[in-house]
Amino acid sequence: MDSNQILSELNTIFKDVLDNNKIQLTTATTAKDIEEWDSLSNIHLVIEIERHFKLKFTTSEIQSWKNIGELVNSIEKKTSK
Amino acid sequence: MILSVHHVGCLVANIDDAIADYNILHPGGKVSEVFDIIDQRVKVCFFSIGIMCIEFVAPYGEESSLSKMLKKTPGFYHIGVYTDNISAEIERLENEGYRKVSQFKSSAFGNRFCAFLLNNEHHLIELIEAEDKIVM
Numbered sequence: 517m518d519s520n521q522i523l524s525e526l527n528t529i530f531k532d533v534l535d536n537n538k539i540q541l542t543t544a545t546t547a548k549d550i551e552e553w554d555s556l557s558n559i560h561l562v563i564e565i566e567r568h569f570k571l572k573f574t575t576s577e578i579q580s581w582k583n584i585g586e587l588v589n590s591i592e593k594k595t596s597k
Numbered sequence: 598m599i600l601s602v603h604h605v606g607c608l609v610a611n612i613d614d615a616i617a618d619y620n621i622l623h624p625g626g627k628v629s630e631v632f633d634i635i636d637q638r639v640k641v642c643f644f645s646i647g648i649m650c651i652e653f654v655a656p657y658g659e660e661s662s663l664s665k666m667l668k669k670t671p672g673f674y675h676i677g678v679y680t681d682n683i684s685a686e687i688e689r690l691e692n693e694g695y696r697k698v699s700q701f702k703s704s705a706f707g708n709r710f711c712a713f714l715l716n717n718e719h720h721l722i723e724l725i726e727a728e729d730k731i732v733m
Contacts, residue, residue, distance in 0.1 A: 535669070556662040559696045559715045567717075575691075 517595050519543075522569075529564050533557065543585030559562045569595060598729055599678050599686065604643060604650040606675035608667045612642045615653040619644050632705040641705050652677060652705075675713070675721035683710050684717060684725045691712055695722070 517568040527541045547553040553561070558578075565587075566572055571594045581587045609615040627645035634641060643650040654658070655726055656663035656689040657704065680686040687697055691714075700712040709726040716722060 539724075554662045554665070556666075556698055556715075559698050560697060560719055563715060563717060563719060571639065572694075 519588050522591050522595075523584070525568065526565065526584065526588065528593075529568055530561065534562050534563050541584050543583065543588060545584040546549065546582070558590055565591070571595065598679050598682070601679050602649060603679055603725055604652040604677040605673055606652045606654055606677060606721075607673050608663060608671050609653045609655050610667060610671070611654045612640060612653045615655075616642070616644060619651060619727065621644075622646075629705075632703075634703060634705065636701060637661070637663075643705075675723050677711075677723040677725055679727040680714055680724050681727050683712060683724050686724055687714070690716075690722075730731060 523543070527539065528548070530539045530541060530553075531537050534557060536548065536550070536552055538575060539550060539583060549560065562578055569591055571591070573590070577590060581590065598603075598690045602617065607615070612631060615621075617656050617668045619626060623644075629643040629645075631642045633638055638656060638674060640655045640657065640659045643652045644653060652664065656667055658664060687700070691697060695714040695716050698715055699715040700710065703711045706725050707728060711726065714722045
């Protein structure tokens with residue numbers, strides 16, 4: 517799965533979990549850019565992302581992401597194994 | 598280990614209105630004092646029904662997660678359970694796939710430790726460090 521496909525699928529997950537159809541993720545997007553993305557919804561997002569891509573993240577991985585691009589990279593590495 | 602269920606958390610806009618409504622359901626239900634949990638920007642109050650409580654949670658401040666949740670989905674949103682070892686339970690649950698959302702000391706429970714975790718069903722669980730004396 518390439519990074520563009522991952523980004524597209526993440527966009528769908530974010531729209532669904534955050535209940536906001538206007539979300540348009542880019543690799544530079546951060547939590548500050550999306551009003552609904554807070555500490556609680558972040559955990560909801562992680563659970564859905566793990567379920568969708570059939571993978572698990574460690575707490576340190578989750579805390580290390582600075583933007584969507586880093587999340588995409590993390591998913592790409594795990595799904596390419 | 599998990600000992601017992603203490604409460605079901607219920608998001609409300611106004612605690613006095615909620616107490617009045619649940620007094621219709623259970624007239625004379627015991628009501629605790631109202632606790633102001635400043636860190637979380639919520640006021641909470643326990644309404645006793647039998648051996649369990651409903652925790653009315655009224656968020657304040659437009660930017661809090663719970664204020665946003667209240668607008669979309671008011672009502673029951675978490676279950677609070679006592680544990681005899683909160684650190685061990687958090688570790689056990691995280692190893693089983695639960696995700697810790699927050700950990701804090703709560704004035705509603707005598708400044709004992711509490712923690713919120715989400716399970717894989719997106720259900721919110723509050724662990725409460727047990728003490729012999731239950732705050733009510």
